[in-house]
Amino acid sequence: MSTAIIGNGFWGSAVARRLREQGEHVTIYADPEVRGASWAAAGICKLAWYKQETVRGMMDGTFDYDQFHEGFEWLSERVAIDPAPETFVNAPRGTSKVHTDTYLGDPLTVILPPDRPERVIEIIPSPTAVMVRTATGDALYDSVVVAAGAETDNVLGGLGFTDVKPLLGRAILFDAPEPEIAATGCVTIMTRPYAHFTFRRFRGRWRGGDTVERGGKMDRIAEVTRLAASYFPGAREIEVYGGNRPVCPKMFVRRVHPRVVAATGGHRVGFGLSGAVALRVESLLP
């Protein structure tokens, strides 16, 4: 069986890993111009985030909660999801406590390199195969998985709609001296309910990202920078990573044609869900 996977974010990469392990021939396509959410993600995989309210609320009846645990276990044996303590600071009061069930990975080690770094223009299924069209030509596959994040509906074209919407999120890379507060691992600063920022070590520097961002407004970036300066004295901004979170009313992992599966809608917890998505996609392919 040959399968084309469109998108090499957390979801497309997890599906590719899973299928390759089963001996399938997989070709990953990714548009080099579209930096998806996975490149900007904080990479937090805190199991507490994935309990009933979050995961069940995102599921659409085609998943059950056990699949989430099974997928999480499978993924954590394959990629760098490490236990790391996290200090929670309740700003501005400054009280803090340490949680130990946080798992951090470098998102960039999870993302697989594309075999074809090209934009997919359209996919044309037939009863016997699916054609994938790019600017350099057409190729035929037995099946196709569309995991193009917030772009999924554009790639599906006439095949259907997942109703995914983009929600801009950003992370900032800081050069900062080791702050006292971070002795235990990463630091999450709670500014108010549903507004928290996480700073973690990233390639010798500190990376700060907001985990809930409404509307992608620039003033949120200013807030992260201000916080970094107060908790990490001497912090210097190096780079801002932007990415569109794929947001669906319910996560979408379904067959849209006998040979085409679409998978998107991880919203703000897409990393931890990707293992379960891989198992689910595998079960949906012909």
Ligand SMILES: Cc1cc2nc3c(=O)[nH]c(=O)nc-3n(C[C@H](O)[C@H](O)[C@H](O)COP(=O)(O)OP(=O)(O)OC[C@H]3O[C@@H](n4cnc5c(N)ncnc54)[C@H](O)[C@@H]3O)c2cc1C
């Ligand atoms: C700032 C920020 C922080 C976050 N922090 C966390 C976190 O700590 N923990 C967590 O679990 N989640 C977090 N998330 C959410 C998480 O990043 C997303 O849920 C997840 O990355 C979605 O993965 P995906 O594979 O579905 O899509 P994406 O990562 O968006 O990947 C889409 C892929 O599709 C490709 N593509 C698009 N169009 C085409 C085309 N026409 N042809 C070919 N390829 C195409 C792109 O090139 C890309 O490879 C965060 C998100 C942001 C923005």
